Amino acid sequence: xxxxxxxxxxxxxxxxxxxxxxxxxxxxxxxxxxxxxxxxxxxxxxxxxxxxxxxxxxxxxxxxxxxxxxxxxxxxxxxxxxxxxxxxxxxxxxxxxxxxxxxxxxxxxxxxxxxxxxxxxxxxxxxxxxxxxxxxxxxxxxxxxxxxxxxxxxxxxxxxxxxxxxxxxxxxxxxxxxxxxxxxxxxxxxxxxxxxxxxxxxxxxxxxxxxxxxxxxxxxxxxxxxxxxxxxxxxxxxxxxxxxxxxxxxxxxxxxxxxxxxxxxxxxxxxxxxxxxxxxxxxxxxxxxxxxxxxxxxxxxxxxxxxxxxxxxxxxxxxxxxxxxxxxxxxxxxxxxxxxxxxxxxxxxxxxxxxxxxxxxxxxxxxxxxxxxxxxxxxxxxxxxxxxxxxxxxxxxxxxxxxxxxxxxxxxxxxxxxxxxxxxxxxxxxxxxxxxxxxxxxxxxxxxxxxxxxxxxxxxx
Numbered sequence: 001x002x003x004x005x006x007x008x009x010x011x012x013x014x015x016x017x018x019x020x021x022x023x024x025x026x027x028x029x030x031x032x033x034x035x036x037x038x039x040x041x042x043x044x045x046x047x048x049x050x051x052x053x054x055x056x057x058x059x060x061x062x063x064x065x066x067x068x069x070x071x072x073x074x075x076x077x078x079x080x081x082x083x084x085x086x087x088x089x090x091x092x093x094x095x096x097x098x099x100x101x102x103x104x105x106x107x108x109x110x111x112x113x114x115x116x117x118x119x120x121x122x123x124x125x126x127x128x129x130x131x132x133x134x135x136x137x138x139x140x141x142x143x144x145x146x147x148x149x150x151x152x153x154x155x156x157x158x159x160x161x162x163x164x165x166x167x168x169x170x171x172x173x174x175x176x177x178x179x180x181x182x183x184x185x186x187x188x189x190x191x192x193x194x195x196x197x198x199x200x201x202x203x204x205x206x207x208x209x210x211x212x213x214x215x216x217x218x219x220x221x222x223x224x225x226x227x228x229x230x231x232x233x234x235x236x237x238x239x240x241x242x243x244x245x246x247x248x249x250x251x252x253x254x255x256x257x258x259x260x261x262x263x264x265x266x267x268x269x270x271x272x273x274x275x276x277x278x279x280x281x282x283x284x285x286x287x288x289x290x291x292x293x294x295x296x297x298x299x300x301x302x303x304x305x306x307x308x309x310x311x312x313x314x315x316x317x318x319x320x321x322x323x324x325x326x327x328x329x330x331x332x333x334x335x336x337x338x339x340x341x342x343x344x345x346x347x348x349x350x351x352x353x354x355x356x357x358x359x360x361x362x363x364x365x366x367x368x369x370x371x372x373x374x375x376x377x378x379x380x381x382x383x384x385x386x387x388x389x390x391x392x393x394x395x396x397x398x399x400x401x402x403x404x405x406x407x408x409x410x411x412x413x414x415x416x417x418x419x420x421x422x423x424x425x426x427x428x429x430x431x432x433x434x435x436x437x438x439x440x441x442x443x444x445x446x447x448x449x450x451x452x453x454x455x456x457x458x459x460x461x
Contacts (some may be wrong), residue, residue: 039145040210042167048138050145050167051352051377052176058127058350059317062378065132066406080437081405083325085128093121094319094348105319105350107374108386109397109419116421117339127294127349128403131411136219137163137183147223150174154255155263157181161223162216164380172310172356176301176373178380181231183410185440186217191239193332194429196290206288207240207419207435213445216255224255231255233450236460238288245269248459249280249287250450257304262391265452268458273312274452281394282307283367292427293396293418294367300382300400300416301373307366308358318353320376323348326403328414330433341428346401352377365380368395376402379411389422396420408440 047053047062055061069075070084094102096114103111113120140162148160154173157165165181166174189211195203213233221227232253238244246269254260266277279295281303286293296303321327327335330345358371370388375381379402387396396421405412418427432438 011433018111022068029442033147034145034170036129036146039142042142042145043138045062046168047378048167049133049141049164049378049380050169051157053263056317056352059128059352060129062129065378065409065411066130066404067132067409069406075407078437080328080432081325081403081407082128083323083329084406085125085323085325086127088125088347090123090125092124096120102319105317107318107384108372108394109384109399110319112386112394112397112421113340119343120340121343122319122348123344123346124319124348124350125323127351129351129378130323130406131376132346132404132406133163133183133411134409141167143232148174148182150177152258153254153306153375154310155258155306156254158224158256161221161226162219164404172358173305175312175354175356175375175380178306178308179375179382181216182210182380183414183425184214185408185410186214187220187445188212188214188438188440189442190432190438191435192429193431193433194288194427195332195336195431196292197338197426197428199334199338199424201336203336205332206244208236208238208288210234210236211445212443213447213450215447216346227255229254229256229260233447235286235450235455235458237455244288246459247287248455249277250452250455251280252450253303257306262303265455267452267455269459272456272460274456283365289418289427289429290363292420292425294431297385297387297396297398297418298416300385300398301371305358307364308360308371310356310358313355313357313372315352315354315377317350318355318374319348320351320353321399321401322349322351322376322383322403323347324403324414327401328403328433332431332433335431335433336348336428339424340419340426341415351383353383376411381411381413395422401416404437405440410440412438 063330075084099114141164144160148165150157159276164178169175184408191209194206197203215230234251249268250265252263264280267274283294285291286295326345354375356373360369368387369390372386374384385398389395399417401415416430
């Protein structure tokens with residue numbers, strides 16, 4: 001049975017406090033506080049993080065998400081997440097042949113992929129609004145709605161802490177900050193794989209052990225001002241293949257880049273030295289991407305917002321890759337196929353999605369002249385993007401496959417796919433399919449570990 005296809009006709013802008021400001025231009029140094037009446041909508045007609053609780057057409061009401069292991073799932077700590085919805089059937093499939101019928105619920109990137117590849121398709125399932133977070137994140141988010149402020153011309157956040165800084169946003173900058181500072185636990189370790197694909201489908205699998213302390217989510221802190229301008233400490237250690245093993249990067253991400261830009265270092269086993277790495281930012285090639293993605297495209301978007309003017313185009317139902325448990329439980333051989341990933345292992349659902357446009361400022365430079373980002377209202381996570389070259393044509397398309405980590409709980413992602421339409425190649429990264437499960441409770445991590453000397457020792461082993 002097909003679902004209603006004209007669901008995007010309604011723009012869901014009433015969530016915003018100041019619609020005029022939202023669709024306007026640049027952010028000011030600090031926005032006006034959200035009125036108390038609006039703050040009190042959180043947990044009522046809005047979810048605790050600011051999504052619309054009510055359903056709309058084929059999008060159901062949010063009823064709390066999956067905040068614990070579902071009763072129909074036999075999950076044990078240390079295992080990969082199992083699919084709570086293994087019997088859900090495909091409701092309909094979007095292909096290049098019928099894409100016009102579904103044009104209003106497709107993203108620009110999906111339309112480009114359907115036009116380019118006759119084998120590309122989107123299998124659409126029942127929408128399951130599974131995103132949920134811990135109660136302390138909800139409480140902090142409600143407080144943030146009343147006190148959070150943009151600073152540094154939109155390049156920083158003050159007064160808020162933990163959770164989502166702007167659950168009732170006034171402009172695009174606040175929405176992007178919700179993505180950047182979304183709850184991903186406090187201390188995390190994982191191992192992931194990346195596969196830069198050739199046009200014929202050949203690849204060499206890279207494996208990386210990374211870890212992070214999300215200082216923003218430190219439960220002992222009461223405001224951003226207590227964090228010494230530290231947002232994230234991050235280490236990524238490449239362990240395979242042998243020719244790349246021992247390359248280690250260290251990043252100290254700031255809360256206010258206008259005060260102190262990102263600091264980064266890289267250890268190279270070839271030189272046996274740690275060097276400052278200012279190139280791990282903006283449009284420099286991303287580490288372990290074979291030139292298929294930029295440094296600021298990791299996680300959809302990361303880092304300073306300073307090179308673009310950001311605006312909100314609206315919020316409307318779109319298809320996104322959600323509840324991606326089938327991806328996680330596929331082998332690499334099964335999932336990594338020529339031209340694009342195996343679309344029979346990707347679950348698409350209709351969700352309300354924020355559409356943000358970033359246009360390059362005239363006085364700055366970047367290989368992407370324009371970016372369109374799509375963020376799921378239930379997680380504030382970027383789930384896809386279209387990246388445009390200087391001619392105004394789509395150059396690259398990103399898809400970030402989202403799934404609820406119900407044992408935490410938090411809404412995370414299982415894979416990031418970067419399609420280069422001009423090179424007919426793609427990069428599949430963040431893959432955990434055949435890797436150990438993510439450890440969202442890495443209490444052993446200590447901030448003193450995140451130093452240049454520490455990554456030198458790590459790379460030299």
